[in-house]
Amino acid sequence: MAEIMFWEAVRRAQDEELARDPMVLVMGEDVGVAGGTYKATLGLYDKYGPDRVIDTPISENGFTGLAIGASFLGARPVVEIMSVNFAWLAMDQIINTAAKVRYMSGGQLEAPVVIRSPGGTAHQLGAQHSARMEKVFMGIAGLRVVTPSNPRQAYGLLKSAIRCNDPVFINEHELMYNLKGEVPDDEYYHPLVGSxxxxxxxxxxxxxxxxxxxxxxxxxxxxxxxxxxxxxxxxxxxxxxxxxxxxxxxxxxxxxxxxxxxxxxxxxxxxxxxxxxxxxxxxxxxxxxxxxxxxxxxxxxxxxxxxxxxxxxxxxxxxxxxxxxx
Amino acid sequence: MNVADKKRLLREMLFARRFEERCYEAYVERKIGGFLHLYPGEEACAHGVLEAARPGHDYVITGYRDHIHAIKCGADPKKVMAELYGRETGSSRGRGGSMHIFDVANRFMGGYALVGGPFPLAAGIGKAIQMKGGDEISICFLGDAANNQGTFHESLNMAKLWNLPVLYVCENNLYGIGTRIDRSTAVVDQYKRVSGYNIPSAQEDGQDVEKVYKAARKAIDHVRSGKGPYFLELLTYRYRGHSMSDSNAYRAKAEERMWSKRDPLIILRDRLIEDGKFTKEEFKAIDSDILDEIEDEVIAFAEQSPDPVVADLRKYVLAEDDPYVNGGAH
CATH class of the missing domain: 3.40.50.920 (Rossmann fold)
Known part of the structure; x- marks a missing residue:
């Protein structure tokens, strides 16, 4: 069992899932050429190309909605919202569409989208970059919300979230990407429920x-x-x-x-x-x-x-x- | 379009008109609850565009004025009416209502009730089509007022940037709820607004189904051939208020009279009659047939269908028996 950093665990999960399933895609601001603000997609752009590791415009509600629409047809998008504070802009699509579409279609449609985003108070980022929004997502029926505390969970929760047929919000933390921890060498799927x-x-x-x-x-x-x-x-x-x-x-x-x-x-x-x-x-x-x-x-x-x-x-x-x- | 197609389209549009009028009655009788947004006056838009598309093959998404788009995509009108009645047999099993008609088997991807919400969803459907490599296209119908949402601009930008196979159809009925377009929108011609994204666009008379069909053919050929998104603006008018809770007091009677002379059914009917292919008597006979069908089949089905049971209240919130919820199948 290797000890790796939190960001490496997130990166590994995405790498494996992109390799496994051609309908998996990763999208967000600076996730492609730049490799992600917290390196969570480092190298994936070169490996999987611009159509599957997509640098988006700064349009949170737009690209989150686009990911949700793609998931209707079986795509498995992993959306990185650079800072959870920006997720407020995408709340309409996350809550009004992703969380509700299964119910309001009587079970005909589902939105198997993953939205992962770092929240939390980091180092003097001020009022608009220090939000902790997990409590907001936690109140929404139709969403799954998980929040890893270590690299093993970060890896295994993301793996399960990508394959799960529900929309999953993954709450990460800006101060935890360099946290080290053991992650199984073999593929590992962490349950999305429990403690x-x-x-x-x-x-x-x-x-x-x-x-x-x-x-x-x-x-x-x-x-x-x-x-x-x-x-x-x-x-x-x-x-x-x-x-x-x-x-x-x-x-x-x-x-x-x-x-x-x-x-x-x-x-x-x-x-x-x-x-x-x-x-x-x-x-x-x-x-x-x-x-x-x-x-x-x-x-x-x-x-x-x-x-x-x-x-x-x-x-x-x-x-x-x-x-x-x- | 040959005469048989025109006659069929006239029948479909007349069915749409009578279906919606019957919804109005059922609403007044309190058989239908919630909000109800009706389509009379705008029939040529959905019918002309979807006649040029491949319903059931192409993906269609729209806002809350959605009954007729669903039916033209192949949804069973009985199930749509049953949905309005809130029945278990409804197209969304009574969980959606008027604003949330879905028929995924026919690739009608739903009606959504937040103005502008479907813009990015349609782009995403286009993205998935692109990934899968099919020849389907994504068609998004929304009203003019939706174009004042941020999602309009965000979605057009991404659709063009990534060359997505999306046709955006703007049903410009001149009003955003009760506010006339020139009071809410700096640029009244909607097709001009997409030039900022270098997306080809056109404006067409939305009351003449043949003109709509022709314009839609051009638009759909463009999108299906891999040239990226297209924006088609159709000038139309809704006869009723925005929804049933709308007194419609904000519109001038002269304006309403002017548009009633441009009724899409009458335009097509009279053209067929002028060409000697049709008679008023035939039209009346079709109308009578439709009224019977709606009463005897559509309404009867909705009336006789059961309500969902309360024991199923929590169904359809999350996936059932998804192995990855518990950490995978192995």
Missing amino acids: EIARPGRDVTLFGYNISVHWCLKAAEILSRQYSIEAEVVDLFALKPVDRDGIRESVTRTHRAVIVEEAEPAVGVGAEVMAIINEECFFELDAAPVRVSAVDIPIPYNHTLEKAAIPEVDDVVAAVKKMFGV
């Missing part, structure tokens, strides 16, 4: 996804070492549909829950997971569940303010300490 226990524990569950899984893992180490609190970290790599069973099972083991998200709290992943805990296993709880979220503001440019707006490992530790009264 993973990233660290077993008995005292409290830390629910994370994408980048916040890493904050949870670091917090769990600190809590174990300094406070003898053994936190279980559950990686919610699937946000739509989200793993109700996995959430219930973990909370039933630990009886406490903290949900860690980089996004603002309102109408978010934390809110949804708390509601699910309420619905599934309220009487298992020994303490009220807690969210660790961003401050509810547009993300500021100033580095100190930006850092203060986004949760970090210490915030997770503090939330757990408060819950345990230590």
